[in-house]
Amino acid sequence: MADIFTEFKVKDLTLKNRIVMAPMCMYSSDDSGNVKDFHVCHYNTRAIGGTALIIVEATAVEKRGRISGNDLGLWDDSQTSGMKRLVDEVHRYGAKIGVQLAHAGRKNETGEDVIAPSPLLFNFKYSTPREMTQEDIDVVIESFGQSARRAREAGFDFIEIHGAHGYLINQFLSPLTNERKDNFGGGIGNRRRILKKIINRVRLEWPMEKPLGVRVSAYEYDASGNSTEDISMIVNMVKDYGVDIVNVSSGGVIDTKIDAFPGYQIAYGTEIKKKTNMPVIVGGLLENHHMANEIVRNNRGDLIFLGRELLRNPYWVLQSSRKLGIDSVEWPKQYERSK
Numbered sequence: 001m002a003d004i005f006t007e008f009k010v011k012d013l014t015l016k017n018r019i020v021m022a023p024m025c026m027y028s029s030d031d032s033g034n035v036k037d038f039h040v041c042h043y044n045t046r047a048i049g050g051t052a053l054i055i056v057e058a059t060a061v062e063k064r065g066r067i068s069g070n071d072l073g074l075w076d077d078s079q080t081s082g083m084k085r086l087v088d089e090v091h092r093y094g095a096k097i098g099v100q101l102a103h104a105g106r107k108n109e110t111g112e113d114v115i116a117p118s119p120l121l122f123n124f125k126y127s128t129p130r131e132m133t134q135e136d137i138d139v140v141i142e143s144f145g146q147s148a149r150r151a152r153e154a155g156f157d158f159i160e161i162h163g164a165h166g167y168l169i170n171q172f173l174s175p176l177t178n179e180r181k182d183n184f185g186g187g188i189g190n191r192r193r194i195l196k197k198i199i200n201r202v203r204l205e206w207p208m209e210k211p212l213g214v215r216v217s218a219y220e221y222d223a224s225g226n227s228t229e230d231i232s233m234i235v236n237m238v239k240d241y242g243v244d245i246v247n248v249s250s251g252g253v254i255d256t257k258i259d260a261f262p263g264y265q266i267a268y269g270t271e272i273k274k275k276t277n278m279p280v281i282v283g284g285l286l287e288n289h290h291m292a293n294e295i296v297r298n299n300r301g302d303l304i305f306l307g308r309e310l311l312r313n314p315y316w317v318l319q320s321s322r323k324l325g326i327d328s329v330e331w332p333k334q335y336e337r338s339k
């Protein structure tokens with residue numbers, strides 16, 4: 001029976017355990033979108049701490065696709081070398097590393113050419129977006145492709161397409177934010193069209209042997225929004241274009257309060273896993289190693305993402321292995337005396 005310390009293989013990527021660092025924006029670059037020393041130190045610490053897979057924070061595929069003026073980017077060739085340094089460093093400490101490719105759409109807080117499927121405001125802190133033209137859609141799809149090429153050149157092990165939390169792709173997927181009358185709006189088959197095209201374009205640059213993931217918001221906390229069943233249907237419609245794993249989150253599409261509790265998203269992940277037959281990364285407010293282990297042991301999820309808990313405690317994997325009495329986990333040789 002698998003547990004959180006069991007290896008996991010997807011395509012040519014082998015993870016030494018089931019713990020994934022959730023993508024988390026650090027807003028610590030500048031207008032260049034380049035990797036800074038902070039990023040190397042931050043991600044390396046989690047690599048040293050035993051995390052199997054690190055997913056680098058939402059990284060903008062276009063300058064106007066940033067959330068803030070401090071986002072990381074892969075919208076320009078000049079950004080590749082900084083990312084390569086980050087990848088090489090994290091690899092030195094035994095972790096695998098992916099990047100989350102993202103476009104903020106209407107949740108771009110810089111105010112610079114804010115675009116979305118429909119001209120609908122998120123809340124008063126943001127600008128009302130301009131409805132995207134066919135040309136804008138083509139540019140965004142191509143930008144995902146070019147960023148995937150740069151991610152390949154930087155040596156990443158994994159790409160995750162950010163289709164969650166109400167950012168651009170999610171704005172297309174959701175009936176709450178997509179009122180288009182063309183073939184990118186309307187029924188679910190049309191609303192998922194941009195995601196399908198992005199996956200197709202990314203796969204032209206991203207080798208088939210390397211895993212590609214999509215992060216989804218499995219529930220939108222509004223009865224008129226996508227349900228977990230809708231999101232499962234969308235995954236089923238796009239998976240054959242080269243998706244290998246689904247990272248299951250929720251919310252962010254509309255400005256509403258979420259009643260979150262430890263494990264609040266696990267059932268969404270398990271439902272998607274069952275309905276799509278795809279491996280899933282699940283999490284949300286998890287910090288307890290028994291709880292994380294239960295999810296994997298009961299096959300309710302394949303990989304566990306930890307976000308804030310890894311900000312508090314980068315050594316979660318090492319500490320949990322010690323608490324659970326698992327001897328097989330390899331500690332960094334410098335830290336062996338603390339095992």
Ligand SMILES: Cc1cc2nc3c(=O)[nH]c(=O)nc-3n(C[C@H](O)[C@H](O)[C@H](O)COP(=O)(O)O)c2cc1C
Binds near residue numbers: 022024058100164309
């Ligand atoms: C500081 C911070 C930044 C985040 N940035 C991102 C992001 O870039 N991409 C993303 O998909 N989710 C982002 N999230 C959501 C996390 O990936 C995760 O889903 C969420 O925090 C719930 O997991 P947790 O309770 O373990 O933190 C962010 C969360 C935090 C706390």
